[in-house]
Amino acid sequence: MLLQIKNLKIAYEKAIAIKDISICVDEGEIVTIIGCNGAGKSTLLQAISGLLKPVAGQIIFDGKDICKMSPQQIVTMGIAHAPEGRRVFRDLSVYENLLLGAYTRKDKKIKEDIERIYTYFPRLKERWKQRAGSLSGGEQQMLTIARALLSKPRLLLLDEPSMGLAPFLTIEISRIINEINNKEKLSIILVEQNSQLALRISKRGYLVETGSIVLEGTSQELVANDYVKKAYLGI
Amino acid sequence: MPYNALIQILINGLVLGMIYIFVAVGLSVIFSMLRLITFAHGEMFMLGGFATWLFINGLGLPYYIGLALAVIVMFLIGALLQLTLWQPLQKDPMRCLIMSLALSSVLIGLSNIVFGPLDKSVKSPITGVMQVGNVYLSNERIAIVGSCLIMLIIVIIFFKKHKLGIAMRAVSLDTIAASLQGINVKRLQMIGFGIGCALAAFAGGLIGTVFTIHPTMGATPILKAFVVVVLGGLGSIPGSIVAGLIIGMLDSIATTYFGSIGNVAAYIVFISVLLFRPRGLMGYEEA
Numbered sequence: 394m395l396l397q398i399k400n401l402k403i404a405y406e407k408a409i410a411i412k413d414i415s416i417c418v419d420e421g422e423i424v425t426i427i428g429c430n431g432a433g434k435s436t437l438l439q440a441i442s443g444l445l446k447p448v449a450g451q452i453i454f455d456g457k458d459i460c461k462m463s464p465q466q467i468v469t470m471g472i473a474h475a476p477e478g479r480r481v482f483r484d485l486s487v488y489e490n491l492l493l494g495a496y497t498r499k500d501k502k503i504k505e506d507i508e509r510i511y512t513y514f515p516r517l518k519e520r521w522k523q524r525a526g527s528l529s530g531g532e533q534q535m536l537t538i539a540r541a542l543l544s545k546p547r548l549l550l551l552d553e554p555s556m557g558l559a560p561f562l563t564i565e566i567s568r569i570i571n572e573i574n575n576k577e578k579l580s581i582i583l584v585e586q587n588s589q590l591a592l593r594i595s596k597r598g599y600l601v602e603t604g605s606i607v608l609e610g611t612s613q614e615l616v617a618n619d620y621v622k623k624a625y626l627g628i
Numbered sequence: 629m630p631y632n633a634l635i636q637i638l639i640n641g642l643v644l645g646m647i648y649i650f651v652a653v654g655l656s657v658i659f660s661m662l663r664l665i666t667f668a669h670g671e672m673f674m675l676g677g678f679a680t681w682l683f684i685n686g687l688g689l690p691y692y693i694g695l696a697l698a699v700i701v702m703f704l705i706g707a708l709l710q711l712t713l714w715q716p717l718q719k720d721p722m723r724c725l726i727m728s729l730a731l732s733s734v735l736i737g738l739s740n741i742v743f744g745p746l747d748k749s750v751k752s753p754i755t756g757v758m759q760v761g762n763v764y765l766s767n768e769r770i771a772i773v774g775s776c777l778i779m780l781i782i783v784i785i786f787f788k789k790h791k792l793g794i795a796m797r798a799v800s801l802d803t804i805a806a807s808l809q810g811i812n813v814k815r816l817q818m819i820g821f822g823i824g825c826a827l828a829a830f831a832g833g834l835i836g837t838v839f840t841i842h843p844t845m846g847a848t849p850i851l852k853a854f855v856v857v858v859l860g861g862l863g864s865i866p867g868s869i870v871a872g873l874i875i876g877m878l879d880s881i882a883t884t885y886f887g888s889i890g891n892v893a894a895y896i897v898f899i900s901v902l903l904f905r906p907r908g909l910m911g912y913e914e915a
Contacts, residue, residue, distance in 0.1 A: 485797060
């Protein structure tokens with residue numbers, strides 16, 4: 394097991410964002426977390442990457458509890474987070490954004506790696522000199538994912554990669570996510586409001602409502618579930 | 629004679645402009661990385677002057693070695709001040725502002741006690757004049773402009789090409805996204821503050837040979853540097869460079885022809901530009 398979260402509880406000031414969540418992720422699998430806006434999905438990812446400190450519970454990555462670690466240490470351990478809303482460094486070039494993705498790496502293969510990552514995102518290669526803020530929404534999303542990949546993660550956290558993108562772009566992004574999962578042999582936690590898309594590319598899924606997990610299972614099971622169908626897939 | 633005088637005025641303007649640029653770029657780096665406006669920055673300029681004076685006149689070190697040491701010492705002092713005074717207050721910009729005002733007064737008072745209020749000057753390593761055609765140029769001032777240009781190039785290359793410099797620009801754009809890349813934001817902010825102070829100190833040290841060093845010498849440059857930073861566009865280093873040169877030239881020309889009332893010229897231009905371009909010459913629009 395690559396990541397195991399046990400009875401996690403997170404509070405902002407006094408409001409409880411996550412009541413009690415336990416999930417696990419195996420090596421090489423895509424796990425999705427679906428739920429409405431405000432259910433606690435992004436909060437969960439922020440806790441995994443060390444931006445938020447839990448009130449209770451454990452986050453065990455590769456056998457070590459990472460709850461007390463700083464975001465820097467967590468990146469070095471092999472977790473990369475492509476945050477919600479893309480958050481590229483707007484006034485930096487595409488290439489500089491990618492270089493910073495590899496900030497914690499000490500090896501000499503960063504340039505080769507950037508070239509390799511370009512094969513997934515040829516559009517970024519064409520625009521490597523451009524200001525990241527001048528890219529389109531879809532390109533910025535690709536840059537966010539590419540930047541996260543450059544830290545050579547074993548676990549990739551993707552927060553709402555389809556947000557604000559045209560349908561044909563969400564299909565493109567999901568194709569790339571699948572390709573990355575196959576070729577890079579990394580595990581992915583995909584947080585999405587677009588449940589249909591998320592369940593199509595993931596192996597397993599969890600349904601989160603107001604800070605707790607209300608349903609879990611393989612993606613086929615979730616798609617077939619009456620409640621999920623009615624409330625989240627609109628069928 | 630008018631031609632010769634004009635050249636002199638331009639050279640003086642360049643020297644002034646360079647001084648403003650360094651104080652302003654330091655302010656700009658600190659503002660963009662920490663969203664902090666520090667009124668103690670003029671005192672970093674002043675301490676840079678005194679540190680240079682101590683190393684050169686006190687310890688008898690060669691000029692450029694003394695200056696380099698002063699810059700390094702002020703980098704360390706700046707980083708230490710950020711760590712101890714500002715980092716604990718970082719969540720509250722108002723307290724940070726007041727802390728900087730307090731520090732400014734304390735440093736002026738301390739320098740009065742330690743160094744005394746009398747003017748000091750650093751002995752210049754370069755003397756004489758250079759004749760180009762029928763124009764006489766002071767070697768010393770040319771050396772100052774040259775040193776400033778070299779330092780500016782180093783600063784620009786650092787922020788454009790060095791991994792640390794690029795990471796510092798990232799911190800100034802988005803601290804959360806920066807920490808998700810594994811960048812230690814707090815540490816870089818501390819280093820950024822140190823760099824800002826070191827740049828002001830560099831200007832303070834250089835000026836010791838042409839002007840004098842005294843505890844309140846920071847008051848005018850800090851005011852002008854704020855004008856330069858805002859005129860150039862908050863947080864934009866190229867903007868600060870252009871604006872610094874403009875203000876330096878204006879000061880030099882206006883004070884030559886109109887005496888000390890000429891200092892107003894810079895503020896008039898400043899206000900007029902902001903009326904038509906509130907984000908400054910090269911500032912980005914908030915996205």
